[in-house]
Amino acid sequence: MAAASDIRFKARVLRPAQPAGADWCFFVLPPAASKRLPSRSQVSVAGTLADAPFQATLEPDGAGGHWMKVAAPLLAAAGVGPGATVALQMAPLAEEPEPEVPDDLARALADHPQARATWDDITPRARRDWVQWVTSGKKAETRIKRLAVACDKLASGQRRACCFDRSGMYSKEFSAPRPAADQG
Incomplete structure (x- = not known):
């Protein structure tokens, strides 16, 4: 039985136009699914993509929604590729994981x-x-x-990145990748 916070939807797996030859894909969450998330900015989630488990951080799309990069190992575990429409289930993590520091x-x-x-x-x-x-x-x-x-x-003790549009809705700094023209 699904938890109350589970978000379920279907999405199309897309190959990005850039970089050419990318071994990863992505999908954009439907607006109704994004609206159920606690933030318009990055949100870490755990769930399944076509029954393959994952944990990831969703990225803002600059329009109030989210997208997710799907690495090659998850694509293989789920048995899907570009052009596939897949069932997803996800829920926000209770605790935010440590970010990868450049x-x-x-x-x-x-x-x-x-x-x-x-x-x-x-x-x-x-x-x-x-x-x-x-x-x-x-x-x-x-x-x-x-x-x-x-x-x-x-x-100087400042704890938050002040005045930063985390959603990209106002600055237009963030967006989902542009899909490649030919999708599997």
Whole structure:
């Protein structure tokens, strides 16, 4: 029997147009499914894709919804490929997992002990927001500037990435990948 927080829907598995030859796919959640999630920004979930279990962090699509990258091993476990319509079940995780910290951010934190002290004291969700803010810059110089700003703000005790549109709805920084023209 499904838990009350289970979100069930069907979605089409799509191959991204870029990068060419990607070994991963993605799907976009139907609006009704996204609306049941606790946030318009990233949300970590656990569930099944065609009965294959997974845990993932959904990404904002910039329009109030979400999308999910599906790695090759999950595609294989589910026995699906591009163009397939699959049944999904998911629910938000009770506790946010630790984010993957990019090497440049890890080095910057190591070089700034006061920033690292605040980093170690904040929640995994707050750390994820800092990672997302730093990595969402499109240009290399923007990312370098954001690393310095993040370290300065963390060193001064700021715990959250302030004034950052986590959903992409206002900044249009986030969107689902564009699907390839030919879908399996």
